[in-house]
Amino acid sequence: MKFGKQYSKVTVFMAMLHGVIIGIAAVALIGFILMGTNGKQAEVKTKAGKDEIPISGPTGEDVKAPVSVPAPAGSIELFARxxxxxxxxxSAALFVSENxxxxxxxxxxxxxxxxxxxxIGLSEAEIIDSDSEESFKKRFFVNTAACAAVGAGKLESVLSTNDITKIKTSTGEKGMETADEFEKNITAITTFTNDIRVIRAHLLSHYSLKKECIKFTF
Incomplete structure (x- = not known):
């Protein structure tokens, strides 16, 4: 069976041209989609890459080893929680009262x-059992030389000992009213605690708040 000529050359050419145009458009569309996807991936990588800083602190590259600082002349080294x-x-007292x-x-x-x-300890090891998520260790130096004028000349020796007996028997200069006050302060503190670390804290509190004779170096 013979079929006759159904399409002209012009019709065939136009159909071929239309097919080529559709093919080019499809390739272009796929190219744009791939470019957009790669761009989003690059953006995500930038946001999550090396510029990200952990919430808990600086990146590892920024962390520096602690520098050991010698104690200033006439000072003793202590560690506080x-x-x-x-x-x-x-505001500090309110914070304490609410906790x-x-x-x-x-x-x-x-x-x-x-x-x-x-x-407050003479070393970090002395306060290690006081670790808390709400606190941290603080190294500092204290000079009590000026406290001798208020009868607390024995303050440095009290802060420097781990012997509770020596603390309870510490006195200032005999016959001085201010020395008697120092002895009373020791008695008052040791009445409610025998924890030497707590005794140190309250002695530093009294002679920094009321007598203002202590010099700290951080």
């Missing part, structure tokens, strides 16, 4: 700042 620092004694875990805490003054400290 710190819970906060405030701009007024009232049952800080019943034995003391407020220490240095300049215009008020620190809330609990355990």
């Amino acid at each position: 710190q819970y906060g620092v405030f701009t007024s004694q009232e 049952p875990l800080l019943a034995a805490a003391a407020v220490i003054k240095e300049g215009e700042q008020y620190f809330v400290w609990t355990a």
Whole structure:
């Protein structure tokens, strides 16, 4: 069976041209889609890459090893468990009163700042059992030379010992009213605690807040 001529050359040419145009358009569309996908992936990589800073602190590249600083002349090195620092004694005291875990805490003054400290030791190891997620260790130096003028000349030796007996028998200069006051302070503190770390904290609190004879170096 013979079929006759159904399409002209022009019709066939136009059909071929139409097919080519559709093919080019499809290739172009796929290219644009791939480019858009790669762009989004690159953007995500940039946001999650090396410029990201962990919430908990600086990146590992920024962390530096602590520098060992020698004690200033006439000072002793101590370590405190710190819970906060405030701009007024009232706000620090309020913070302590609202936290049952800080019943034995003391407020220490240095300049215009008020620190809330609990355990104070001669080494980091001495306060390691006081670790808390709400606190951190603070190294500092203290000079008590000026406290001799208020009858607390034995303050440095009290802060430097781990012998509770020596603390309870520490006195100032005989016959001085201020020395009697120092002895009374020791008696008052040791009446409610035998924890040497807490005793140190409250002595530093008294002689930094009321007598202002202690010099701190951080």
